[in-house]
Structure formats: C-alpha cells, structure tokens
Amino acid sequence: MIWAVFLPFILAVFIPFFDKWRQRIHTGFIVTVAPILIFIYFARFIGTNFEPITRSYSWIPSLDINLVFHLDGLSLLFVLLISGIGALVAFYSIYYLDKSEQLGHFYVYFLLFMGSMLGVVLSDNVFVLYSFWEFTSLSSFLLIGFWNFKKESRYGALKSMLITVFGGLSLLGALVFMTILTDTTSIQEMISQHQLILNSEYFPIILTLLLLGAFTKSAQFPFHIWLPDAMEAPTPVSAYLHSATMVKAGIYLIARYSPMMSSNDWFFIIVSSVGIVTLCWGSYMAVRQTDLKGILAFSTISQLGMIMSMLGFGTKVAVFAAVFHILNHATFKGSLFMVAGIVDHETGTRDIRKLGGLMTFLPITATLALFGTFSMAGVPLPFLNGFYSKELFFDATLHLDEIANMGLVGFVKATLPYLAVFGSIFTFVYSMYFFFGTFRGKAHLDSLPKKPHEAPIGMLISPIVLVLGVIVIGLFPNMVNEPFIAHAASAIKGMEVEKHVSFWHGPLYPPLIMSITVLVFGTVLYLARKQWAPAYRFIPGVLSMNKVYDGAVDRLETYSTSITKGYMNGSLGRYVRLVLSAILIVTFAFMAVTGGFTMDFSNLAPLSLPEILVAITMVIAAVATILTNNRITAILILGVVGYGLSMLFVLFRAPDLALTQLIIETVTVALFLLVFYHLPKLRKKEEATSTRVLNLIISIGFGALMTMIAISSHSSKWFDSISSYFLEKSHSLGGGDNVVNVILVDFRGLDTLFEIVVLGIAAMAIYGLIKLPGKKEDN
Amino acid sequence: MEILMAVLAGILFTTGIYNLLQKQLLRIIIGTGLISHGAHLFILTMGELKRGAPPILTEGVEGYTDPLPQALILTSIVISFGVTSLLLVLAYRAAQVNGTDNMEQLRGNDYE
Numbered sequence: 001m002i003w004a005v006f007l008p009f010i011l012a013v014f015i016p017f018f019d020k021w022r023q024r025i026h027t028g029f030i031v032t033v034a035p036i037l038i039f040i041y042f043a044r045f046i047g048t049n050f051e052p053i054t055r056s057y058s059w060i061p062s063l064d065i066n067l068v069f070h071l072d073g074l075s076l077l078f079v080l081l082i083s084g085i086g087a088l089v090a091f092y093s094i095y096y097l098d099k100s101e102q103l104g105h106f107y108v109y110f111l112l113f114m115g116s117m118l119g120v121v122l123s124d125n126v127f128v129l130y131s132f133w134e135f136t137s138l139s140s141f142l143l144i145g146f147w148n149f150k151k152e153s154r155y156g157a158l159k160s161m162l163i164t165v166f167g168g169l170s171l172l173g174a175l176v177f178m179t180i181l182t183d184t185t186s187i188q189e190m191i192s193q194h195q196l197i198l199n200s201e202y203f204p205i206i207l208t209l210l211l212l213g214a215f216t217k218s219a220q221f222p223f224h225i226w227l228p229d230a231m232e233a234p235t236p237v238s239a240y241l242h243s244a245t246m247v248k249a250g251i252y253l254i255a256r257y258s259p260m261m262s263s264n265d266w267f268f269i270i271v272s273s274v275g276i277v278t279l280c281w282g283s284y285m286a287v288r289q290t291d292l293k294g295i296l297a298f299s300t301i302s303q304l305g306m307i308m309s310m311l312g313f314g315t316k317v318a319v320f321a322a323v324f325h326i327l328n329h330a331t332f333k334g335s336l337f338m339v340a341g342i343v344d345h346e347t348g349t350r351d352i353r354k355l356g357g358l359m360t361f362l363p364i365t366a367t368l369a370l371f372g373t374f375s376m377a378g379v380p381l382p383f384l385n386g387f388y389s390k391e392l393f394f395d396a397t398l399h400l401d402e403i404a405n406m407g408l409v410g411f412v413k414a415t416l417p418y419l420a421v422f423g424s425i426f427t428f429v430y431s432m433y434f435f436f437g438t439f440r441g442k443a444h445l446d447s448l449p450k451k452p453h454e455a456p457i458g459m460l461i462s463p464i465v466l467v468l469g470v471i472v473i474g475l476f477p478n479m480v481n482e483p484f485i486a487h488a489a490s491a492i493k494g495m496e497v498e499k500h501v502s503f504w505h506g507p508l509y510p511p512l513i514m515s516i517t518v519l520v521f522g523t524v525l526y527l528a529r530k531q532w533a534p535a536y537r538f539i540p541g542v543l544s545m546n547k548v549y550d551g552a553v554d555r556l557e558t559y560s561t562s563i564t565k566g567y568m569n570g571s572l573g574r575y576v577r578l579v580l581s582a583i584l585i586v587t588f589a590f591m592a593v594t595g596g597f598t599m600d601f602s603n604l605a606p607l608s609l610p611e612i613l614v615a616i617t618m619v620i621a622a623v624a625t626i627l628t629n630n631r632i633t634a635i636l637i638l639g640v641v642g643y644g645l646s647m648l649f650v651l652f653r654a655p656d657l658a659l660t661q662l663i664i665e666t667v668t669v670a671l672f673l674l675v676f677y678h679l680p681k682l683r684k685k686e687e688a689t690s691t692r693v694l695n696l697i698i699s700i701g702f703g704a705l706m707t708m709i710a711i712s713s714h715s716s717k718w719f720d721s722i723s724s725y726f727l728e729k730s731h732s733l734g735g736g737d738n739v740v741n742v743i744l745v746d747f748r749g750l751d752t753l754f755e756i757v758v759l760g761i762a763a764m765a766i767y768g769l770i771k772l773p774g775k776k777e778d779n
Numbered sequence: 780m781e782i783l784m785a786v787l788a789g790i791l792f793t794t795g796i797y798n799l800l801q802k803q804l805l806r807i808i809i810g811t812g813l814i815s816h817g818a819h820l821f822i823l824t825m826g827e828l829k830r831g832a833p834p835i836l837t838e839g840v841e842g843y844t845d846p847l848p849q850a851l852i853l854t855s856i857v858i859s860f861g862v863t864s865l866l867l868v869l870a871y872r873a874a875q876v877n878g879t880d881n882m883e884q885l886r887g888n889d890y891e
Contacts (some may be wrong), residue, residue: 066843209854420872572882573800575804578833580796591790605780605828615787622794625809638809642792645816648784653833653844654822657852675867679805680881687802695800706817710785710824730836730846737836739843743850755854762861769872 001055004038005122008115012108019104027103028094032146035086035114042079045071047483052491053616054124054188063127064185071123073487074255077323078121081330085244087115087380088462091173092338096345096461106146106234109143113139117245121252125185125326126175133171133217136246137164144233156229159549163226167216174209177202187256188525191494194260204266210257211270217689218250220308221278224301231293235341238293243337244330251304251326254311254710259494262314265409273412275309276419278302283426286434288536291352293339295434296333299376302427303329309416311492315402318501321392326481327480328375328385328473335466336372336434339365342459343438348449352433357443361452364460366439371467375474377431377522378424380515382503385473385517392501394511397491421514428522430528466507526650577698584701597708598722601717631676639669656740784824791817803879804870808863815859819852 013033017029052072059066072080090110097103116139119132139158145157181200190197197203214220218229241247254271261267282302291296308328310322342365343358344350359366374381378390397417403409445451459526474481478501489497505512525532567578591597621640628634642665643684649658687695723726724744734742744752793812798810826845834846874880 063873095878197794442814444804573802576800601782603827604782605830607780607783611780612783615783618787619790622791622813626794626797626814631805634805634809641813641816645819648820649823652828653831654823654849654852655833655835657819657849657856660853660856664856667862668863671864671867675871676805678871680803680879682803682805695797696802699793699796701790703791705789706821707785707789707793710788710821713825714781714785721826721847726846727834727836727843739834739836739846740849740853743846744853748850751854753860757860759861762865765865765869769868 001053001071001122002057003066003203005069005115005118008034008111008118009040012111014570015108015111016104019107022103025154026094027107028097030088031107031111032090032094034111035083035090038118039080039087042071042076042083045076047082050076050483050487056704059128065127066125067128068124068186068335069122070188072491073250073484073489074323074491075121077326077484077488078252079118082114082121084243084467085240085330085334088334088465089236089240089244092239092341092459092462093234095456096236096341099232102146102520106143109146110237110240111140113143113241113246117249119385120249124151126179126187126189126190127185129187130168130172130175131624133213133249134165134168135160136249136759137168138554140164140230140241143237144230146234147232150232152229153232156226156232160226160230163223163549165214167213167223167250170216171213174206174213177206177209182506182753188205191257191260195335198261198264203264207261207264207266207270210253210261211274214250214252214253215308217253218304218308219278219301220250220274220279220305220403221301222545224278224282225536225549227301228289228294228297231291231297234343235337237291238296239334239337239341243296243333246551247300247304248307248326248330251307251311251322254308255492257490258311258314258319265404268312268314268403269408269412272309272416273312274303275307275312276416276423279306279309279423280419280426281305283423283430284539286430288533289430290352292343292352292355292434292438293337295352295430296337296340298428299427299434300333302423303333303376306420306423310393310396313396313400313403313416313699314493315396315400316497317392317399317499318396318490319493320485320489320497321389321396323485323492324477324501325389325390325479327485328470328735329361330388331466331469331473332372332375332386335368335463335470336376338463338466339372340460342463343649344456345459346450347452348456352437354444354447355438356441358452359439362439363442364455365463368460368467369435369439370464371470372463373431373435374472377428378515378518379428380512380519381474383471383474385470385477388474388477388501388503390424391511391515392499394424407714408441417514422516424514424518425521425525428518429526432522432526433529460461532680533596566612577694580698580702584705587705588701591708596712598712598715611648614647614651616642629682629683631679633671634682635669635672638672639665654740656738690744697739715769723764780828781824784820785827788817788820788824792793802882804866804873804882808870808879809868811866812859812863815855815862819855821854822848822855 012032015027015031018027026631048505050073054068054069054070056066056068075630090107092107093110097106113136115174116135117134118134120129123129123132141157141161143151148157178190178197181202182190182196184190197206200206216223220234227247231238233242258267268318279302282298282300282305286295286298286302289298293366301427304491307322307325310318310325313319340350342362343355346362346365347358349355371384375384378384380387380391394417397420400413400416403413405413444660486497486499489499567574618641621637621644624637625634625641625728629635642661646658646661646665649655649661726739726747730736730739730742734746736742736746795810795813795817796808796812801807801810806818826848828844831842831844832840834842834843834849870880877885879885
C-alpha cells in the first residue's frame with residue numbers, strides 16, 4: 001500500500017525527464033498512468049465482504065510517528081475518488097493544456113497533490129496525516145498560481161494558502177491535544193478511547209480547533225471566500241482539487257472523527273448549522289455569479305455545506321446520504337467543471353452574459369451539461385444520482401430521531417428542514433441558470449472571442465465517463481450501495497449502516513413533497529430572477545468576508561513592514577548590537593533564574609610573577625588598540641597581544657600552541673602591514689556619546705559574561721573529562737606520543753581535514769579578491 | 780591563576796567587542812583578532828592550568844596537562860588566521876572599489 005501512496009511522488013521526480021520529449025508525447029499521457037494503476041490496485045477491495053486493513057512502516061519510532069496506513073470503507077471511497085477522478089482529469093488536461101505551457105511544473109504539482117491527498121485519507125497516524133494535509137494546501141497553492149503571470153492567480157493562490165494553512169495549524173493544535181490526552185498517535189486508538197477526550201476539560205478547545213481545520217479546508221461559511229478565487233487555476237485543477245477531492249478533505253476529517261464526536265451536542269449544533277448556512281449562502285450567491293466557474297465554485301461551497309451538515313446530524317440516514325452525496329457530487333460536479341472548461345476553450349470566454357445558444361454548436365457538451373445540472377438540481381428523474389442523495393438529505397432533516405428536542409439543539413433541529421428546502425431552491429435556480437444561460441437562448445456569436453465548435457473527442461471522454469457514472473448510479477443506486485457506500489458509512493457511524501435506496505416511495509412521501517416544492521419555487525424564481533436580483537444589494541450588500549480578509553492581510557503587511565523597517569535599517573553595527581544585547585539579556589537572565597553562576601576557589605593553580613606580568617602587558621595592549629588612532633600602532637599592539645598569548649601558552653605547558661601562535665601571529669602582523677597601506681587612516685571617534693556609552697556597556701557586559709562563564713565552568717565539574725581517554729589511548733591507538741597532535745590528525749582527523757578545506761576555500765577567495773578585475777557597477 | 784586568566788579573557792572580549800562595534804573595517808578586523816585571542820584563552824581556562832607535564836608521553840612521567848583544550852585551540856588558531864586574512868583582503872577590496880571602509884557608508888540603501 002505504501003507504494004500506492006508514494007507512486008505519485010516517485011513519478012513526480014521523473015517528470016522533468018519526460019518533459020524533454022514533450023514535443024513527441026504530451027507529459028499528461030505518462031501522468032495518467034499513475035492514477036489508473038492506483039485505481040486498479042484499490043478497486044479490487046470493492047465488495048460486500050470488505051474488511052479494513054492496516055499496514056505500518058517505521059519512520060520515526062522514537063516519537064511514535066510511523067507511516068501507518070489504514071484502509072477502511074471511508075478511506076476506500078476517497079482513494080477511489082482521488083485516483084479515479086485523478087485519471088480522468090489528467091487525461092482531460094492533455095487536451096486542455098497546450099504543449100507550450102509549463103507542463104513539467106503542472107504535472108509535478110499535480111502528482112504531489114495526488115500523493116498527498118492519498119496520504120491524508122489513508123494515514124492512521126495523526127502527524128503523518130497532518131504532514132500530508134499541509135502538503136495538499138501547498139500543492140493547491142502552486143496549482144492555483146500556475147498561471148503566475150496573472151495577478152488574480154497570485155491573489156487567489158495566496159488567499160487559499162493563508163486560509164487553509166491557518167486551518168491546518170489549528171488542526172495540528174487539536175491533534176497535539178488529543179495525542180497528549182490519549183497517549184497515542186493513532187486515530188483508531190484515539191477513537192477507541194474517546195471518553196478520555198470527550199470528558200476532558202480541554203474538549204471545547206479541541207472541538208474548535210478541529211472544526212476550524214475542517215471548515216477552512218472544506219470552504220465552509222465564513223471561510224469559503226478562498227474557493228471562488230481559487231478558480232483562477234486551470235480548469236482541470238478546479239475540477240480535481242477544488243471540487244472533487246481536496247475540498248472534501250475537511251469532510252473526510254469530520255467523518256473520520258465523527259465516531260468520537262458525534263454524540264456531543266455542540267458537535268451537532270456547530271457542524272449542522274455551519275453546514276446548512278453554507279448550503280444556503282453558497283447557493284444564494286451562486287445565482288449572482290457571471291463567470292461559469294464562479295457559479296460552480298459557489299455551488300461546490302453549497303454542496304460541501306450540505307454534506308457537512310449531514311455529517312453533523314450523525315443519524316444513520318444522514319451519514320449514508322452524506323457518503324452517497326460525496327460520490328455523486330464528484331461525478332456531476334466534475335463533469336460540469338469539465339464542461340465549463342470546454343466552453344471556455346472553444347469560445348474563449350466563461351462570462352455567462354456573453355454566452356448563450358451554444359446548444360447547436362456544442363451538442364455533446366450541452367447534453368453532458370444537461371445531465372450534470374439536472375442531477376445537481378435534484379430534479380426527480382430516476383436516472384439522476386443527484387436526486388437520490390438530495391431526497392435522502394431531505395429525509396435526514398426530517399428524521400433526526402436520535403437528537404433531543406430541547407434548547408438550542410431542539411431549535412437547530414426544528415429549523416433544519418426549512419433551511420434545507422430554502423437552500424435547495426437556489427441550488428435549482430443556479431443549476432438552471434448554468435444550463436439555460438449557456439446553451440439555450442439567443443447566441444451572440446459576434447461577442448465571442450472565438451467561433452464556437454464542438455470540442456475534440458479527447459476532451460469529451462472524461463466528462464462522458466463521469467456523466468455515465470451519474471446515469472448508472474441513478475439507474476442502479478443499490479449497485480454501489482452494498483459493496484461500497486455501506487462500508488464507508490459504517491466506518492463513519494461505527495456500526496452497520498445499510499440503506500436500500502429506491503426511487504418511488506408513494507405520492508405523499510414527505511421528502512418528495514419537499515423536492516416538488518423546490519422544483520416549483522425554483523422554476524418561479526429562475527424565471528423571475530431579474531425581478532429579485534436587487535436583493536443582493538441588501539444581502540450581502542456591503543458586508544463581505546472578502547473585505548475583512550483583504551483588510552486583515554493589508555494591515556498585516558503594513559505593520560510587519562514597519563516593524564521590520566524599524567530594526568532592519570541596513571546598519572551592520574546596529575545588527576551586531578542587537579544580537580549581542582539579546583545574547584546578554586538571555587544568558588544573564590538564564591544564569592539568574594537557574595543560579596548557574598558558581599564560584600569555587602579551592603582548586604586553583606598558584607599565581608606567579610611571570611604570568612601576572614604577561615597578563616598586565618596584554619591588558620594594556622588590548623586597551624590601547626581602542627585608544628590609538630594610528631594604523632601601524634594598532635596593528636603592532638594587536639601583535640603584542642598575540643605574542644603575549646603565546647607566552648602564556650608556553651607557561652601553561654602547551655608547546656604546540658605556543659609554536660603555532662608565534663608563527664601565525666608573525667604572518668598575521670605581516671599581512672596587516674601589507675594591507676593597511678591601502679585602507680583609509682583611522683579616524684577620531686565620530687559617533688555620538690550615547691552610542692559610545694552603549695557600545696561600552698555592551699562590550700563590558702559581554703566581557704563580564706565570558707569571565708563569569710569561565711569561572712563557573714571551572715568551579716563546577718558536572719561531567720568527567722574525556723581527556724584521560726586520549727592520554728591513555730594516544731600511543732596504542734594513534735601510534736604517537738604527542739597527544740595533541742594525535743588528537744588532531746588521528747582521533748579527530750576528519751575535523752582537521754575539513755579545517756584544511758576551509759583554509760583552501762579562504763585562500764581561493766583571497767586570491768580571487770586580489771587578482772580578479774573589478775566589475776563596473778551595473779547601475 | 781584560573782581567575783586571573785578568566786578575567787584576562789573577559790578583558791580581551793571587552794576590547795574585542797568594542798572594536799567590533801566601530802565603523803571602520805580595520806578596527807572591526809582588529810576586534811575579531813582580539814575576540815579570537817580571548818576565546819583561545821577562555822578554552823584553555825576550562826581545563827586545569829599548570830598541572831602536570833606537557834601532553835607529550837614520556838617514560839616515567841605520570842601526570843599530564845589536559846590535551847583536549849589544546850587540540851581545540853590549535854584548530855581554532857588556524858581557522859581564525861584564515862578568517863582574519865580573508866577579512867583583511869575583503870576590506871582591502873571593499874576600500875578599493877568603494878573608496879571607503881566605513882561600514883555606515885558601505886550599507887546598501889535600496890531597501891529602505
């Protein structure tokens with residue numbers, strides 16, 4: 001199973017090589033192979049006697065982070081959607097994207113997304129899940145910004161990234177909480193210990209964080225605003241990520257955790273009401289859109305809201321309907337996105353005001369759109385899968401038997417059926433608007449950038465497959481139920497869920513009456529849409545989440561720029577001062593808090609005159625470097641300090657050091673004397689007194705700190721020295737008697753080798769700086 | 780003795796840092812030189828000073844000075860030599876190209 005998840009990643013690595021032959025073979029053909037293989041691999045698990053399987057591979061066992069893949073009914077549904085729709089979209093993209101586009105980039109992002117999405121739905125380890133989760137946000141960002149020369153693409157990409165990553169971080173918070181509470185990183189084990197989490201005092205925080213993660217990813221109100229802007233992506237991407245798969249990751253998360261959470265009242269209240277509000281808002285807003293993909297974007301938001309609210313209900317019917325609708329939505333919405341892509345491709349515009357009457361020019365596309373839109377609208381016809389799940393949805397809103405009638409819960413429960421019908425009416429309106437606005441009515445051929453004609457057959461295959469899915473599921477709904485949908489629903493509900501779906505329940509079946517209400521009111525509102533369009537001036541009117549988002553991003557940028565400019569003014573001296581002050585404050589504070597400073601004078605070497613004299617000389621010389629304004633003087637007295645140090649090395653029985661120091665000091669002084677002539681003369685101090693005082697404070701503070709650390713480390717012997725090892729083994733292991741040399745060339749020989757490398761690099765740089773001719777400045 | 784050396788290292792650091800905070804490149808290089816001297820002394824003080832013979836194994840000698848700080852310092856001396864020479868040449872080049880070695884004048888103003 002690990003190969004199935006990593007196949008897209010592995011293929012992504014090789015895409016750049018295939019990209020070289022793009023003139024002969026479109027990269028898309030190679031990419032299409034991967035999802036087909038994955039689909040075939042997983043399709044064999046479909047069947048009535050399916051049992052969940054788990055595979056684990058060690059990754060970071062010490063942190064309990066391992067690649068554990070758990071395939072149950074829910075994962076299987078998503079895996080098949082991801083690979084199935086993925087294959088169709090990859091195939092469709094071959095005809096959609098011209099060979100002159102940056103195909104290599106596109107397909108690398110595409111495969112990255114596919115792999116990470118598979119990872120999300122298969123991971124049982126929460127941290128692996130989180131990593132894949134963020135990876136989907138990242139690849140979505142890259143895909144939305146694929147046409148990065150367009151300003152709108154960049155804006156949309158950034159917006160989706162900011163919102164979904166914000167949600168991702170919330171999710172991480174929730175996962176960390178749950179991991180700590182249950183002491184496991186496995187989702188299945190967390191669910192089995194759900195009492196620990198439900199009864200914890202942190203439960204409200206966990207629920208909020210988890211839902212934030214799911215709502216942002218699945219574009220629920222009020223976080224839906226990123227999805228319409230994400231439509232700047234190439235249409236195959238919109239069909240794949242922003243309709244069929246990635247936006248359903250939030251749904252998946254809620255579904256995955258609902259065995260744990262669904263018994264909680266707040267889970268019901270929040271998820272149901274956010275879902276149903278999203279349903280209404282999305283479908284209401286969709287009618288206002290003029291861009292075909294804009295309609296589909298809001299429609300996706302609204303459909304996601306519907307699925308979300310059903311997961312919130314948590315009843316058997318609702319969960320079953322939710323899972324069923326995930327599948328149905330992927331089929332009809334995927335085909336509609338492809339239809340929108342075809343219309344865009346063949347006419348040059350997606351503006352529904354310019355379109356119309358395309359039925360005669362694109363008959364096949366129009367037929368596909370007819371099935372897609374009518375299924376989406378939930379028109380009661382026995383060959384449209386959308387109707388079944390829509391009817392089950394109505395049924396679910398009426399049969400919330402497991403939910404109490406009291407208080408807020410009761411209020412939410414009572415309003416749900418009305419809101420469901422209300423939202424569905426607008427769903428009907430925008431579906432009709434999409435179809436009739438594009439394909440019926442009068443054609444305005446002169447206002448179209450291109451002369452429309454039917455799409456090439458390759459482009460039509462994928463939507464045809466999806467529409468066939470719509471029809472087949474519509475005709476034989478129970479064919480997919482038992483071997484497939486029921487397993488997914490059982491995985492969510494934690495018990496057997498089976499539902500026999502049938503088309504006809506008699507004329508007085510309440511959900512049917514709701515469907516007919518939708519049909520009637522929807523038709524009226526569609527015909528009269530010009531009359532009620534002014535309503536948009538009041539709702540949403542000037543209130544818009546987009547404005548909140550734009551304002552927040554603007555503020556953030558302004559403030560962070562001004563803060564950064566405040567301390568990053570280009571003066572290196574200032575940066576050094578800041579860094580040193582930070583070190584001083586942190587270290588002194590740490591010393592004070594932990595009582596790290598210790599003094600122990602019991603074990604000292606005796607003072608003797610030569611050392612004291614040398615030390616005094618060095619101090620005088622060091623201070624003199626500051627006071628002198630003569631270049632030669634400064635260099636020579638720096639030499640004095642160096643020679644003093646080598647004297648100390650002699651006195652402290654370090655002959656090698658003394659020799660090295662003497663040589664190096666001599667060479668350094670010589671080098672200084674060679675170079676100084678070319679440097680400007682030292683000047684009098686020209687800084688303000690305040691700066692000088694500050695410099696003095698920082699330097700004295702730092703000197704004091706080093707002295708204190710030296711004294712403390714001498715006074716406290718916490719660990720045994722490892723030096724005795726070198727003294728003992730120097731002869732036997734290193735074959736030398738000079739222990740210092742043996743350490744350098746034998747025990748730590750690699751260090752010395754790299755030291756030589758560093759010196760070599762420095763030598764080359766020096767040579768280059770001296771010898772290479774100076775370039776004229778470009779500006 | 781260790782206390783004296785710790786104080787000496789501290790003073791070397793103080794003068795080094797003060798030089799480092801100046802504007803002229805030559806002073807900054809002198810500052811780094813002083814800091815590396817201070818650091819070498821600092822490392823040496825970590826071991827025990829003036830006890831035992833130099834760490835060259837000889838028949839009949841029992842106690843030796845700690846060889847480890849010495850090995851570390853030896854590496855460090857050579858590396859700081861490399862750093863100092865590179866800085867010097869860099870300063871030479873910067874002064875040649877830009878006609879100044881004042882850090883405040885060398886800073887780029889494009890992003891302000």
